[in-house]
Amino acid sequence: MKKEPEFCQFQEALGILVGKWKPVILVHLLNDGTQRFSVLKRKMPGITQRMLTKQLRELEDEDIIQRVIYPEIPPKVEYSITEYGRSLEPILEAMHEWGSSHVARKQAEEPGAQEEKLS
Amino acid sequence: MKKEPEFCQFQEALGILVGKWKPVILVHLLNDGTQRFSVLKRKMPGITQRMLTKQLRELEDEDIIQRVIYPEIPPKVEYSITEYGRSLEPILEAMHEWGSSHVARKQAEEPGAQEEKLS
């Protein structure tokens, strides 16, 4: 598996994951399974309808999630991870793990001001 | 390892990896070891001095890479991955792998469209 930087495909994965809400959306769908729009929205305090719709559309366009519309009134739309989207899990897993230790490290670094700097 | 979305740490990893040139820089340093500024720049066609400096500084601020200045004229500055930066490798690895299959998938999807991408 040669990684030639000129052709590295990180950007492909990054391009899909980058988006303020995308990773969060994916985790919700991965953890809790199929969910409708309003439920998803309630689980993400701070997000607006506009943004949620936008991020969901982008993920759908990449075939990462699936959108099912039920012809009811009021509308009912359910989102779920696709098989393909599930293949992103290792990346999310790796990032979550790294992120956790990164946070721990940062907290250990600056507990207040200076501590064991005395040599 | 519970992943609570409210507290998910993806953003930590993403925040460090996001940046048009950061993954590429990291791969170069991971693959080829310590390198000076000009060499790095030559390996990244299209990047400007300004941008390379900026991205390197940001990675340095996060303790992902190390900067060593030799007091010579003309200046000599060498960059290398830190131990800590090396811990990002699994993520890059996972993203590269996923990205590669993603590209393959896209090409299989639209056989007539993408051609000159193989250059």
Add this chain to the structure above:
DNA sequence: GCCATTGGTACCCTCGAGGGAACTATACCA
């Protein structure tokens, strides 16, 4: 008639990442 519900869309704005171009310092070389 009036309102709530659900999943959107349309319009407009802000802010920062990315980037282009020019300038800097210092020493060596011809």
Add this chain to the structure above:
DNA sequence: TGGTATAGTTCCCTCGAGGGTACCAATGGC
């Protein structure tokens, strides 16, 4: 005396991601 090399910095600009607000359609409940 001017040119070259290296690693920057400064100033200014563009463009798009993100976001705020308002509006819509169709139905059921009072």
